[in-house]
Amino acid sequence: MNRTQTLFDTHLPPLADRLRPTSLNDYKGQSHLVGNGKLLRRIIEEKKLFSMIFWGPPGTGKTTLARIIAQTTNAVMKEISAVSSGVKDLRTVISMGNTNREMGKQTLLFIDEIHRFNKSQQDALLHAVEEGTIILIGATTENPSFEVISPLLSRCRVLTLRTLEESHLESILGHAFNTDIILSQLHIKIESNIQGKLIQSAGGDARKMLNTLDVAVQLLGEEKKITDEILSEAIQSKTLIYDKTGDYHYDTISAFIKSVRGSDPDAAIYWLAVMLEGGEKPEFIARRLIILASEDIGNADPNGLIIATSAFQAVHVIGMPEAAIILGQITTYLASAPKSNASYNAINQALKNVKENGTPSVPLHLRNAPTELMKNSDYGKDYKYPHSYPDHFVNVNYLPEKNNVSFYRPSNQGHEKWIKERLKSLWGNRFTKK
Numbered sequence: 001m002n003r004t005q006t007l008f009d010t011h012l013p014p015l016a017d018r019l020r021p022t023s024l025n026d027y028k029g030q031s032h033l034v035g036n037g038k039l040l041r042r043i044i045e046e047k048k049l050f051s052m053i054f055w056g057p058p059g060t061g062k063t064t065l066a067r068i069i070a071q072t073t074n075a076v077m078k079e080i081s082a083v084s085s086g087v088k089d090l091r092t093v094i095s096m097g098n099t100n101r102e103m104g105k106q107t108l109l110f111i112d113e114i115h116r117f118n119k120s121q122q123d124a125l126l127h128a129v130e131e132g133t134i135i136l137i138g139a140t141t142e143n144p145s146f147e148v149i150s151p152l153l154s155r156c157r158v159l160t161l162r163t164l165e166e167s168h169l170e171s172i173l174g175h176a177f178n179t180d181i182i183l184s185q186l187h188i189k190i191e192s193n194i195q196g197k198l199i200q201s202a203g204g205d206a207r208k209m210l211n212t213l214d215v216a217v218q219l220l221g222e223e224k225k226i227t228d229e230i231l232s233e234a235i236q237s238k239t240l241i242y243d244k245t246g247d248y249h250y251d252t253i254s255a256f257i258k259s260v261r262g263s264d265p266d267a268a269i270y271w272l273a274v275m276l277e278g279g280e281k282p283e284f285i286a287r288r289l290i291i292l293a294s295e296d297i298g299n300a301d302p303n304g305l306i307i308a309t310s311a312f313q314a315v316h317v318i319g320m321p322e323a324a325i326i327l328g329q330i331t332t333y334l335a336s337a338p339k340s341n342a343s344y345n346a347i348n349q350a351l352k353n354v355k356e357n358g359t360p361s362v363p364l365h366l367r368n369a370p371t372e373l374m375k376n377s378d379y380g381k382d383y384k385y386p387h388s389y390p391d392h393f394v395n396v397n398y399l400p401e402k403n404n405v406s407f408y409r410p411s412n413q414g415h416e417k418w419i420k421e422r423l424k425s426l427w428g429n430r431f432t433k434k
Contacts, residue, residue, distance in 0.1 A: 016210040028168040047073045051129050051136040053144050056161025058250050059205030062139040066110040075108040082116035087124045097133040107134045114138030115147030122149045129155045163204030189225040261296045265335035282323040286312040300340035300414035338414030346408040360400035
């Protein structure tokens, strides 16, 4: 037995856990949140906590940041995973929060993968967050706008974490070799080009990088040098087993969605097979396809959303293994369909406009007038009923006064090309101008 094996036989935690920072001084990345004078650094220094959602890719420091906040502010921290916890666990923590508050202590509840909680589970948090019984920090890789219910989202601040830069990963690697209880004793050699390959393979994910390094070290021979062959084997060994809650889960669903979006049914079917063989929940895949059908296909093929929704229902009713057939059909259909994100862009631009300019009053001619008082106040006056005109259309303004903005710009793809021509015949170039 060589020295490397002896050191690993001590049953220490994985490298990524051993190197987890315990203070902001050691924390890498997210300078837009933890830099001098930035939001999180201020609330930590002033110990003025509020509930928040950390949204960002895997391995960017969401859990670590929550622990630093709790430790630095002397809050009592309870960690749970939405994968394995339910309402009963939440009630236990909330009860603990009530007790702690009576003792003058704050309770910080960290929920990893909060997007996996269903509506009733998220509802159970509302009162405790509103009353301040607990300070909630949720971590998610999914867009909170889609995965977190609106009442809970309104009670939290969403903070976006960014993918780590290469300079951050280089610094983390240097820290690992110099300070880790195992690596610092082994005096491991790694050439700059091999280190660069290790960093590049991580894709901005510090945990993935450290886990790969952990495997590479265990593959070392007596020479104690990480060669290209050893690193390649370590990278490959990290992708042999599909982890439904880990890094590969997120990488694979990303590859799957991007393959469908990229109109490659072969690649899409391949990644679908990887997920199904790994035991991924078919409902999770079907739900993502519903989002894609609207976001990436939209009106280029309106049937996409209808078929994707039907597929979700069928998958839910049928279950595995036959659900794979249904997922195969909808995946190939959506991958082969014409693509457009015009509707997706339209709603995003409209939301941005409303947020920036506020909610305007509704023009009088567009208002209903169910009472005489409203009629006397000119509600509905001069409204022109489209069906009373040729082609069931009349050119009037339906937007607020002095608002001549265009949000929806149809593409030339599929059915949307017909929509574009029809709107152009009705409204001129309003829906095509940039």
